[in-house]
Amino acid sequence: MAYGYCPNCRCGVRYRVSPQHRAPWLAELAAEVGRGEAAALLCYGCWKPLEIGDGVEVLDPPFWRPEIGGRAKGTVTGISRDDGHAVYLVEGQAACSPWNCRFYRTQIKALEAAAAGTVRLILRAD
Numbered sequence: 001m002a003y004g005y006c007p008n009c010r011c012g013v014r015y016r017v018s019p020q021h022r023a024p025w026l027a028e029l030a031a032e033v034g035r036g037e038a039a040a041l042l043c044y045g046c047w048k049p050l051e052i053g054d055g056v057e058v059l060d061p062p063f064w065r066p067e068i069g070g071r072a073k074g075t076v077t078g079i080s081r082d083d084g085h086a087v088y089l090v091e092g093q094a095a096c097s098p099w100n101c102r103f104y105r106t107q108i109k110a111l112e113a114a115a116a117g118t119v120r121l122i123l124r125a126d
């Protein structure tokens, strides 16, 4: 078991690396992952494909929308495409008024904590 961090939201990620085959070099590689410096792995909240109705936390609000503070919470109410990238319409509630804003995936994180356990990475040679 090792600990890494999510490069998107900087939260801690607990993970385990296992070789799928018993090849000695894969076992050595699995044992070395994360040694020396913390591995960077997307956490479940930053990785999870979002759907309409999912609760999200805003990691990187646009500077022109000061009413949406960092770590504001909202709900995905629409998904569209912008030059090939998914764009999520999120609605939330500020102190005194509702807000909505479009975000790229890296700007928001799923609130669902169902997969907050250990991430298991399987190494295999093709």
Ligand SMILES: [Zn+2]
Residues within 6 Å of the ligand: 006, 007, 008, 009, 010, 011, 042, 043, 044, 045, 046, 047, 109
């Ligand atoms: Zn994350």
